[in-house]
Amino acid sequence: MMTPRPRSFIEARYKIRTTGTGSLPTDDDVVRSVAHGLPGTAMPGWADLLRPADILAVVDHLKSLSPRFLREQARPVSAENEFPEQSPSSVARGRAAYERLQCGKCHGIDGRGTGAVATEFVDDWGLPTAATDLTESWTFRGGATPRDVFFRLRTGMAGTPMPSFADASSDPELRDLGAYVVSLARTPVWDMRADELQAFYADRDREARANPVKRGRYLVGTLGCATCHSPLDEERRVLPGMKFAGGLLFVFDPFGRYPTGNLTSDRETGLGSWSDDEIIRAFTLGVLRDGTRLPPAPMDYASYGSLTAADQAAIVAYLRTIPPVRNKVPPPTKTALLRHIWLKFSMFFLGLDPPIVLFAGNVGDTGDQSQEGRR
Amino acid sequence: MRRVLAWTAGTLLAVGLLALGVFLYVMPPFFITPPETFVQSMAEAAPPVDAASAPAERALAERGRYLVMTSGCSGCHAANGDRGPDLTKYLAGGSLKFQTAHGTFVTRNLTSDRETGLARRTDDEVKRVLRSGVFPDGRVTSYTIMPWGAFSNWTEEDRHAVVVYLRQLPPVRQAIPNPTVGNAVTISGALEQVYGLRDYSVTHP
Numbered sequence: 001m002m003t004p005r006p007r008s009f010i011e012a013r014y015k016i017r018t019t020g021t022g023s024l025p026t027d028d029d030v031v032r033s034v035a036h037g038l039p040g041t042a043m044p045g046w047a048d049l050l051r052p053a054d055i056l057a058v059v060d061h062l063k064s065l066s067p068r069f070l071r072e073q074a075r076p077v078s079a080e081n082e083f084p085e086q087s088p089s090s091v092a093r094g095r096a097a098y099e100r101l102q103c104g105k106c107h108g109i110d111g112r113g114t115g116a117v118a119t120e121f122v123d124d125w126g127l128p129t130a131a132t133d134l135t136e137s138w139t140f141r142g143g144a145t146p147r148d149v150f151f152r153l154r155t156g157m158a159g160t161p162m163p164s165f166a167d168a169s170s171d172p173e174l175r176d177l178g179a180y181v182v183s184l185a186r187t188p189v190w191d192m193r194a195d196e197l198q199a200f201y202a203d204r205d206r207e208a209r210a211n212p213v214k215r216g217r218y219l220v221g222t223l224g225c226a227t228c229h230s231p232l233d234e235e236r237r238v239l240p241g242m243k244f245a246g247g248l249l250f251v252f253d254p255f256g257r258y259p260t261g262n263l264t265s266d267r268e269t270g271l272g273s274w275s276d277d278e279i280i281r282a283f284t285l286g287v288l289r290d291g292t293r294l295p296p297a298p299m300d301y302a303s304y305g306s307l308t309a310a311d312q313a314a315i316v317a318y319l320r321t322i323p324p325v326r327n328k329v330p331p332p333t334k335t336a337l338l339r340h341i342w343l344k345f346s347m348f349f350l351g352l353d354p355p356i357v358l359f360a361g362n363v364g365d366t367g368d369q370s371q372e373g374r375r
Numbered sequence: 376m377r378r379v380l381a382w383t384a385g386t387l388l389a390v391g392l393l394a395l396g397v398f399l400y401v402m403p404p405f406f407i408t409p410p411e412t413f414v415q416s417m418a419e420a421a422p423p424v425d426a427a428s429a430p431a432e433r434a435l436a437e438r439g440r441y442l443v444m445t446s447g448c449s450g451c452h453a454a455n456g457d458r459g460p461d462l463t464k465y466l467a468g469g470s471l472k473f474q475t476a477h478g479t480f481v482t483r484n485l486t487s488d489r490e491t492g493l494a495r496r497t498d499d500e501v502k503r504v505l506r507s508g509v510f511p512d513g514r515v516t517s518y519t520i521m522p523w524g525a526f527s528n529w530t531e532e533d534r535h536a537v538v539v540y541l542r543q544l545p546p547v548r549q550a551i552p553n554p555t556v557g558n559a560v561t562i563s564g565a566l567e568q569v570y571g572l573r574d575y576s577v578t579h580p
Contacts, residue, residue: 002527037507042527044507138531189532194430201438222533223446224525227518236519236566255405285410295405296413297571300450305414306421307445337400344399347572355474355568358519 001226001243002042005127012066013124013158016142018151021164023075024068030059033142040132040139077154077166083147086179094180097173101165106131111184124159131161137185144185149178209310216318219311228298229260231362239362245270245327247364251357254343255295256334259363266324269364276316284312292332298356327364403459418444420462425543432539439540442533446526451482454549455574467492467547469576473520475567478556480520481575488546501538505529514554519567549576 007013014025016033034055037045046055063069084090098104106121108114111134123129137144142152153174156164165174189197208215220226230238231247246262261282264270271279278289286294286301296302307315335343346352401407421444424436443449443466451471454464461467466485473480486492493501500511508516508523518524529537552575560568 001524040531042507042524044503044509049509049513136530188535189435190535192431194434197431197434201434218528221528222525224522227522227525232519232566234566236517285414287410293406293410297450298569300447301410302414302417303445303447303450306418306441311445341396341399344402345395348399348402351573353570353572355570357562357568358566359564360566361564 001221001224001238003221004041004123004129005125006042007159008125009062009065012063012068015157015160016152017155017158018076019155020075020077021156021166022158023155024072026074026076027056027059027063029074030062031055034058036143038141039143040136040141077151083145083150083175083178086146086182090176090179091183093173094176094178094183097169097177098180101168101177103177106161107134111135111181118161121161123161129160134181134184135186136188137182138188144182146175146178146182149181150174153177205310208314212310212314212317213321215311216314216316219307219315220318223304225263229263231364232360234360236360242325242327242362242366244322245325245362245364245366246329247327247362249359249361249363250298251359252295252297253354254335254340254347256332258294258298258332259329260299262325262327262329262364263319264322264325264327265320266326269326269328270322270324271319272324276313279316279319280312283315288332290331294332298358325366327362327366329364416462417449420449420465422465422543422545424540428543435536435539436543437540438533439536439538442529442537443540447522448485451521452485453482454547454576464547464549466541466544467549467576468551469549469574470571472570472575473567474560474570475517475520476560477517478554480516480554481551483551484547484549484576485541486544486547486549487542488548491548491550492544492546493541494546498535498538501541502531502534505534505537506531517567551576 007015012024014029014033016038017023017025017029019025019029033043034050035045035047037043046058050058104115105117108116108131113119113131113133116131118131121129121131132139132141140148140152141157142148150171152162153165153169154171155166156162165177169177187196189200192200226238226243228248228250229246230243231245233239244263246260248260250258250260252258262270265272267273274282274289281287282289283299283301284305284307286296286299288294294301304312334340343352343354347354405413421440424433424440426433428436448466449460452466452468453460453462453470454467455461455470456464460470464486468482468484471482473482484492487494489495496511503509503511504516504521505523505526506529507527508518508521510516516523526534560566562568
């Protein structure tokens with residue numbers, strides 16, 4: 001459940017290019033992304049794992065995935081390769097360009113969202129995305145030199161709401177703007193002093209309290225709730241439209257069958273009718289609404305029980321915002337008594353180790369006839 | 376007299392069997408320990424940050440400790456004791472074995488041990504596993520086993536804090552067998568099977 005999701009190579013729409021809007025990337029552009037990765041995403045750099053020839057072979061393979069590379073030529077933008085040293089005057093001119101081109105509408109007046117008019121974005125595939133925090137230069141997908149930023153401004157980032165400013169601006173102005181954006185970078189935590197770290201984390205805690213849904217989205221995303229609370233097919237892909245809808249089956253003999261719950265806000269089959277306390281009790285103590293107790297695996301409530309009360313409330317606040325998906329997941333069932341005791345006997349006296357088994361498919365009922373075959 | 380003896384023996388046998396049944400039913404005591412007690416014991420298992428480290432490192436490690444103890448690392452990377460996880464060997468690994476169509480994986484030792492733990496890996500190598508699931512040898516691990524798809528959502532700064540804390544974990548010497556490749560899933564329709572009663576830090580025949 002990476003955010004952003006991996007791109008489709010079939011459409012050959014590459015974000016990180018030195019080519020015109022709508023154009024294919026150059027080979028060097030793709031080599032760069034493979035070798036150095038895309039910071040701020042799950043894509044790592046492969047330069048220290050693959051030889052240069054291997055990276056070229058990977059790039060050839062990626063190009064073979066889209067017929068566009070047979071029909072079209074990459075159109076590199078003709079920009080001067082000379083980037084003057086970042087100077088106070090270029091940064092000041094860049095600051096004026098930042099205002100003139102209204103970058104703050106999305107990125108905020110300070111580069112980190114303050115006063116932004118547009119705050120919710122979707123990319124061309126309908127997936128949620130966010131305006132880059134320009135003060136965190138280590139997350140810039142295509143690198144954080146003034147030259148890198150110039151090309152993002154000049155070419156736009158295909159598939160995202162970030163447009164090209166080639167028509168609205170000039171190359172010299174965009175070079176200055178690149179210098180200004182790079183100058184916005186703040187100190188990352190690995191370079192902070194102790195007092196700066198304390199102030200930084202206190203500030204983050206304040207922001208989390210002010211916007212619990214955002215904090216909850218981060219927690220739910222990093223804890224990986226959707227990894228288990230979404231039904232998977234045999235290739236471990238989430239069944240379409242079923243993220244957070246539960247129905248993935250774990251059989252944990254000798255204890256029982258534990259299908260994952262529907263976390264969406266559906267009133268009948270999801271968490272819509274659960275109270276905040278009931279939800280918190282389930283994920284921090286493993287006690288469901290009807291009093292059923294969960295074993296400590298695979299749902300690791302013991303870890304989530306260590307979350308602060310504010311973070312627990314933030315998780316609930318975010319879960320409430322997940323659109324309802326109807327999926328009636330059967331409650332956990334206990335293993336029959338005699339089988340339970342026999343398996344325990346095998347565990348303790350015969351040295352057997354019965355596994356937790358994870359099954360593909362959805363054991364829930366979506367009320368959709370076409371889904372019947374999946375169960 | 377014989378009758379009385381027979382009855383006594385029979386009763387004792389029945390009581391013994393019943394006691395064995397009750398013992399088996401409640402062991403391990405997941406469902407009789409109050410949930411609050413169980414959660415508390417897990418929370419206290421995470422070693423405190425190293426008080427002797429530099430102030431900035433301590434602040435990062437505190438943040439990392441919170442992320443490690445709340446993100447479920449200990450659910451898989453526990454070390455097995457005689458009865459359930461050995462909480463004194465925090466994140467020493469070996470308690471779970473995953474069998475999938477792509478191979479068999481035993482949870483790794485995340486402590487700072489130089490020969491069997493994370494001290495063998497650079498910060499960048501550890502971060503690459505947490506961000507991308509790519510191991511130092513280039514293998515990509517499944518995200519349903521090691522949930523790197525979720526950990527990739529950590530900010531780079533939070534990921535850094537996690538690594539700072541892991542570096543401070545007390546070293547535990549515990550060699551973990553390397554993954555083996557091959558189709559090992561036997562139950563029809565299963566994506567993976569997770570074994571967790573035995574100690575898998577040593578290879579069983």
